[in-house]
Amino acid sequence: MPNQLTTDKRQLSTGKDGQAIVISILLVGVLLSIVLTLSSIFAPKVRSSSEIKRSSAALYAAESGVEWCLYIKRKDPQPAPPSPVMSNSASYINGFSGNALFASDCSADTIKVMGIYQGVSRTFEISF
Secondary structure (H helix, E strand, O other): OHHHHHHHHHHHHHOOOOHHHHHHHHHHHHHHHHHHHHHHHHHHHHHHHHHHHHHHHHHHHHHHHHHHHHHHHHHOOOOOOOOOOOOOOOEEEEOOOOOEOOHHHHHOOEEEEEEEEOOEEEEEEEEO
16 A cells, blocks of 8 residues: 555656746746836936925025125126035036126126036026
8 A cells, every 4th residue: 555655656657847937937937027117117216306405505596696696796796706506516607608607697687507416407597
């Protein structure tokens, strides 16, 4: 009788050879697709949240340029005060020409200043 049981076990196991490897490959594939889907959803959100700081700095740079122009336009000091320098290496330019902002640009009826910080730019435009 022991001989019969041994033969039956061999017959049962011969039909399931390699089944575990197929299941594990399918499981790894499903997990990989879940990870890739989640990363494609959350990666842009992480990137945009890191740009908030740069966006704020660019906005403040543009605001500094506008305030400098407003001071020159309202007070007309002679000579014009030097343009503000940002301690965080942000800068601002004339929003119309894309060149540096000069005191003579502040006499126009519309002032447009673009602040730039680490590749992010924000613009203020005011009209009189």
